[in-house]
Amino acid sequence: MKRPSRSLMIFGVLGFVFLYAPILSLVVFSFNESRLVTVWGGFSTKWYGELFRDPQILDAAWVSLRVALASATLSVVIGTVASFVLVRFRRFRTKTLLSMMITAPLVMPEVIIGLALLLMFVAMESILGWPGQRGIMTIIIAHSTFGAAYAAVIIQSRLVDMDLSIEEAALDLGAHPVRVFFDVTLPVIAPALMSGWLLAFTLSLDDLVVASFVSGPGASTLPMVIFSKVRLGVSPDVNALAAIIIGVASIGIIVAALQVSRSKKISQN
Amino acid sequence: MSEAIAVTGLKPWTDPNAVPFLKINNVTKKFGAFTSVNNVSLEIYKGEIFCLLGGSGCGKSTLLRMLSGFEDLTSGQIIIDGQDQAGIPPYKRPTNMMFQSYALFPHMTVEKNIAYGLKRDGLPRAEIATRVTDMLSLVQMGAFAARKPHQLSGGQRQRVALARALVKKPKLLLLDEPLGALDKKLREETQFELIKIQESLGVTFVVVTHDQQEAMTLSSRIGVMTAGKIVQVGTPREIYEYPQNRFVADFIGSVNIFEGRIAEDGESHVVVACPEAGLGIYVPHSIAGVIGQKVAVAVRPEKMQISKGDLGDLRNKLSGTIDEIAYMGDSSVYQIRLDSGKRVRVNQSNLFRSEESSLNYGDRVNLGWAGNAGIVVTS
Numbered sequence: 181m182k183r184p185s186r187s188l189m190i191f192g193v194l195g196f197v198f199l200y201a202p203i204l205s206l207v208v209f210s211f212n213e214s215r216l217v218t219v220w221g222g223f224s225t226k227w228y229g230e231l232f233r234d235p236q237i238l239d240a241a242w243v244s245l246r247v248a249l250a251s252a253t254l255s256v257v258i259g260t261v262a263s264f265v266l267v268r269f270r271r272f273r274t275k276t277l278l279s280m281m282i283t284a285p286l287v288m289p290e291v292i293i294g295l296a297l298l299l300m301f302v303a304m305e306s307i308l309g310w311p312g313q314r315g316i317m318t319i320i321i322a323h324s325t326f327g328a329a330y331a332a333v334i335i336q337s338r339l340v341d342m343d344l345s346i347e348e349a350a351l352d353l354g355a356h357p358v359r360v361f362f363d364v365t366l367p368v369i370a371p372a373l374m375s376g377w378l379l380a381f382t383l384s385l386d387d388l389v390v391a392s393f394v395s396g397p398g399a400s401t402l403p404m405v406i407f408s409k410v411r412l413g414v415s416p417d418v419n420a421l422a423a424i425i426i427g428v429a430s431i432g433i434i435v436a437a438l439q440v441s442r443s444k445k446i447s448q449n
Numbered sequence: 450m451s452e453a454i455a456v457t458g459l460k461p462w463t464d465p466n467a468v469p470f471l472k473i474n475n476v477t478k479k480f481g482a483f484t485s486v487n488n489v490s491l492e493i494y495k496g497e498i499f500c501l502l503g504g505s506g507c508g509k510s511t512l513l514r515m516l517s518g519f520e521d522l523t524s525g526q527i528i529i530d531g532q533d534q535a536g537i538p539p540y541k542r543p544t545n546m547m548f549q550s551y552a553l554f555p556h557m558t559v560e561k562n563i564a565y566g567l568k569r570d571g572l573p574r575a576e577i578a579t580r581v582t583d584m585l586s587l588v589q590m591g592a593f594a595a596r597k598p599h600q601l602s603g604g605q606r607q608r609v610a611l612a613r614a615l616v617k618k619p620k621l622l623l624l625d626e627p628l629g630a631l632d633k634k635l636r637e638e639t640q641f642e643l644i645k646i647q648e649s650l651g652v653t654f655v656v657v658t659h660d661q662q663e664a665m666t667l668s669s670r671i672g673v674m675t676a677g678k679i680v681q682v683g684t685p686r687e688i689y690e691y692p693q694n695r696f697v698a699d700f701i702g703s704v705n706i707f708e709g710r711i712a713e714d715g716e717s718h719v720v721v722a723c724p725e726a727g728l729g730i731y732v733p734h735s736i737a738g739v740i741g742q743k744v745a746v747a748v749r750p751e752k753m754q755i756s757k758g759d760l761g762d763l764r765n766k767l768s769g770t771i772d773e774i775a776y777m778g779d780s781s782v783y784q785i786r787l788d789s790g791k792r793v794r795v796n797q798s799n800l801f802r803s804e805e806s807s808l809n810y811g812d813r814v815n816l817g818w819a820g821n822a823g824i825v826v827t828s
């Protein structure tokens with residue numbers, strides 16, 4: 181590979197600074213002694229301590245965690261089914277349309293997704309009487325809509341790469357198709373399921389807009405709490421909270437990326 | 450009749466009362482408008498190693514995939530051991546297949562790959578363990594039992610795939626290019642190993658290959674395929690010595706083809722007038738043809754003789770000039786240009802060690818072959 185030229189290097193460094201300087205300053209100031217967010221008053225972890233004594237934050241964290249776990253799992257299930265239909269089924273007339281629709285939530289503005297889901301939930305409530313109250317359940321469903329889209333994209337690409345003959349080999353050796361799915365297909369696509377799950381989990385943890393639309397009283401996610409706190413003035417404990425979320429999200433994304441690259445290496449061989 | 454045919458010399462296909470183990474009746478497979486396998490009929494007997502030989506894309510793999518149940522037949526019928534296979538899914542067929550792409554399970558070790566089929570049969574653990582160990586040592590992969598497929602070389606993967614298909618001892622084993630990735634020495638060893646396995650297990654093999662040498666070594670009979678059709682079925686000797694048409698003659702080994710017309714058609718011989726060779730070629734077998742019909746005479750290079758001197762009483766004699774000499778160690782190949790400009794290939798074994806061959810470039814030589822060396826092939 182050619183070595184990058186000096187000017188290219190400078191632009192690259194500037195780009196990274198632009199991307200990561202705000203995040204870095206947020207993390208640094210989360211360890212600020214001073215109550216003033218913009219003035220450095222010495223190192224301290226007291227805001228982290230404060231965070232863990234705040235019942236509102238702890239409640240919201242618990243809600244976010246449950247929502248993320250449930251919606252990530254639901255996303256992977258829906259994403260897997262959708263990928264199988266799109267990759268394995270013979271060409272059917274609406275296939276292209278379907279595959280476009282599956283990926284649409286990736287590019288759809290969140291405001292629209294949130295609004296549409298809210299309208300749907302309201303309509304369902306008046307027609308079916310369910311969901312009686314908006315809350316955790318509706319957030320989970322809402323997050324699964326775009327989580328499933330991301331999961332489907334990842335799982336689809338793995339399924340396309342997968343050599344069909346290994347499933348045939350298992351059939352040939354006497355395994356029933358259901359067994360083949362669990363013995364061969366699932367283990368082979370497991371890294372994709374894993375990274376799809378992690379991605380959906382992180383996205384759910386991050387989301388503010390959609391959750392604000394579809395949540396109800398008593399079910400505030402962490403981003404919602406942060407946002408409402410910030411509106412009353414930025415306080416250092418929000419910095420601490422944001423730093424933790426960044427940490428969790430980065431771990432999720434890094435693990436997901438490692439999974440994908442590892443499984444690529446194996447399948448290339 | 451489960452004894453190995455290769456050893457006992459039994460030839461069930463010559464016995465009108467023998468019941469074939471595998472019957473393929475007028476099988477056709479179309480992919481859209483493209484015919485991949487075209488009206489193939491074969492009868493394969495228990496204990497045979499039957500080779501399907503043909504060039505790339507002639508439909509060999511497709512035929513095997515129909516036998517193992519992965520492709521539906523467009524028309525025709527497949528009967529294995531008296532049972533029509535229509536509608537029987539792959540996991541209930543008495544066949545095992547070794548895939549051309551190996552199709553090893555990437556997430557399982559070599560050992561688990563081989564054991565998979567036995568586990569599906571619900572065999573006791575102890576038996577599975579011993580059979581897997583036996584199979585591992587047979588393919589010389591014992592040292593690699595704990596490795597995953599991506600940690601193996603191509604040839605090693607091929608051996609694992611072979612072991613996985615063999616270990617279940619199915620009634621019918623289908624091998625798709627089983628030895629292609631092995632080096633020459635290992636390939637020859639494994640060929641003999643396959644024959645031994647066949648003898649000890651008594652299973653019937655259908656082996657796909659495009660390597661004619663391999664087909665010759667392995668098989669009880671060969672089916673030569675081209676463009677989805679079987680063009681000739683016979684023992685390796687029959688295929689080599691009595692090719693029924695030009696494609697087979699050309700495909701198996703190398704051959705000199707002389708085009709001509711029937712000049713004389715006797716009770717037990719024909720003479721083919723051949724302007725290219727500048728003589729009437731005598732062939733001591735009769736054919737069902739008419740005077741003047743276009744035919745060709747095929748003569749194998751090793752059945753020709755060349756000499757600077759007189760060739761004695763060979764039936765067919767020509768002369769020409771040596772164009773090229775290729776020294777191959779055990780034999781030499783001579784390209785000889787006849788006076789008509791046609792080039793002929795002659796193999797002579799190097800019987801004596803000598804620094805210099807007595808035949809050199811540009812030498813004028815006499816060339817000939819015995820009457821029964823040639824064979825008339827129709828196109």
Ligand SMILES: Nc1ncnc2c1ncn2[C@@H]1O[C@H](COP(=O)(O)OP(=O)(O)OP(=O)(O)O)[C@@H](O)[C@H]1O
Nearest residue numbers: 480483485504505506507508509510511512549659
């Ligand atoms: N699923 C399919 N759809 C369309 N055409 C196919 C399909 N499978 C095989 N063919 C075609 O059928 C023909 C025979 O293929 P096949 O794989 O049987 O060849 P082969 O004799 O095994 O060749 P090789 O020696 O290269 O493996 C080829 O021309 C191939 O393109």
Ligand SMILES: [Mg+2]
Nearest residue numbers: 509510549625
């Ligand atoms: Mg093939």
